Amino acid sequence: MKGKQTRIDRKYLKISLYALFVLIIAILFEKVAANLSDVAGSLQSAYRFLMGLIQPFIIGFAIAYLLNPSMKILEKYLKFQPFFKKRPQFARSAAILVNYLIVIGCILWCSFVFLPEIKDSVLKFIQQAPDYMSAMNDQIKEIFNQITFIDSSDVIDGVNRVFNPLLEFSEDIPQLIATIAGNVYNFGVLALNVIMGIFIAFYMLMEKENFRKSSQKVLYALWSEEKADRFIYNLQRTHSIFQSFIVGKAVDSFIIGILAFIGFHILKNPFAAALAFFVGLTNMIPYFGPFIGAIPSILITFLVSPLQAVAVGIFILILQQFDGNYLGPKILGDKLDISPLWIILSIIVGGALMGAVGMFIGVPIFATIRLFCMEAIDRRFAGKYSRRNPLEKYANESDTEEKELAVLIREALDQAPTDYPKI
Numbered sequence: 001m002k003g004k005q006t007r008i009d010r011k012y013l014k015i016s017l018y019a020l021f022v023l024i025i026a027i028l029f030e031k032v033a034a035n036l037s038d039v040a041g042s043l044q045s046a047y048r049f050l051m052g053l054i055q056p057f058i059i060g061f062a063i064a065y066l067l068n069p070s071m072k073i074l075e076k077y078l079k080f081q082p083f084f085k086k087r088p089q090f091a092r093s094a095a096i097l098v099n100y101l102i103v104i105g106c107i108l109w110c111s112f113v114f115l116p117e118i119k120d121s122v123l124k125f126i127q128q129a130p131d132y133m134s135a136m137n138d139q140i141k142e143i144f145n146q147i148t149f150i151d152s153s154d155v156i157d158g159v160n161r162v163f164n165p166l167l168e169f170s171e172d173i174p175q176l177i178a179t180i181a182g183n184v185y186n187f188g189v190l191a192l193n194v195i196m197g198i199f200i201a202f203y204m205l206m207e208k209e210n211f212r213k214s215s216q217k218v219l220y221a222l223w224s225e226e227k228a229d230r231f232i233y234n235l236q237r238t239h240s241i242f243q244s245f246i247v248g249k250a251v252d253s254f255i256i257g258i259l260a261f262i263g264f265h266i267l268k269n270p271f272a273a274a275l276a277f278f279v280g281l282t283n284m285i286p287y288f289g290p291f292i293g294a295i296p297s298i299l300i301t302f303l304v305s306p307l308q309a310v311a312v313g314i315f316i317l318i319l320q321q322f323d324g325n326y327l328g329p330k331i332l333g334d335k336l337d338i339s340p341l342w343i344i345l346s347i348i349v350g351g352a353l354m355g356a357v358g359m360f361i362g363v364p365i366f367a368t369i370r371l372f373c374m375e376a377i378d379r380r381f382a383g384k385y386s387r388r389n390p391l392e393k394y395a396n397e398s399d400t401e402e403k404e405l406a407v408l409i410r411e412a413l414d415q416a417p418t419d420y421p422k423i
Contacts, residue, residue: 056193060200064208067103069247071095071205096205100198114273121274125300132303139306238368245364248331253283256323263315267308271300279316283323285359286343290320338367 075095078084084091141153204211219228257280264272275297282293294316302309343363350362 052189056196056200059193059197060204063197063201064204065243066247066250067096067099067201068205068208069243071099074098092206096202100202114277117273118277121271125271125274129303136303136306234372237371241367241371242364245367246361249284249286249360252323252328252331253280255327256280256283256319259319260316263319264312267311267315269301269308269312270304275300275312279319285356286347286363287340288344288347288359290316290323294320338370342366342370 071092072095075091078091078094079088084094216228216232219231223231257276260279261272261276264276269275279293279297282289285292294313297316298309298313301312343366346362346366347359350358350360350365352358354362
């Protein structure tokens, strides 16, 4: 009797605890709903604080991830040198430092040589844009005044509607630069985080094997061996997709930018540095990038000389064909293995969610998701139809249609006349 009473008491205690839990959740929900704006502000403040804390580590990881391939190549080379054969522990430090020196050298070259030329090109365009527009309008009027059935003023209005947004944006550039330069606090915080990220990246690269072993130990401690093996294997494949795309696309776009710079200089384009930088930067975006880089370049050059704009358009077309058919496949290979339709979809969705960055990283993210989804579908399909393949009937239907079409073509050829009248 006492045991039965104990079981009843436990049952009611359990029901009471559930009821109390539901009541607490309801009260919390009511408080949150009543102060939703304050809660949203607090969450936003907490998010900004958290991002401020982890930003140096994110920057450091990004630097380490980008430098890792070149560091491995250089480390392998140094280990064969006599000095480092006796002191292998110094090979990685030397490889990282050489990479840092190359990157810092490129940054300094851009800061003192390339960026000033871009700035001069932009300022020159801003200052002379009204003169370019006036000269272009005069040329259009002179050409179309000789054509009686086309009104030159209509053509000029149409051209001006195309170029006015570009001119308005160019007029806002000095103010934009001043605003960015004037925000000293944010720039200082970013510079400090980058400096901290550089040091963090150094230690990440030095201790990457230890980090990997520690992470693997945690995974095997928390999960079963089979789950840990599968997770590590999938993580390695994800890393392969991201590294081949991000690093490969960066190298590809850098080469395209240099080739564009050389080509624009040969064409004597007055804005060679700025346009080459823009073409190389937008080339990071698959499919849409070449068009995003080409259209403004052609329009800006058209203001200076319509004939030169045609030459620039032809040059960019040749450059992008070279990139799409030779350079890109050589560097990137076929690691993504997704059709152009899915790449375009990933760019649109990534751009809608994360802007320009999403247009770039959306492709490897989508490629990774597609890889795992297709493998899950294949496993489910193979388990469900282990003895027969239901798709074979559609293959047979296709073969039947092809055979019927071949018979119709053969009959039509048999009925066609064999001799034709001479002309």
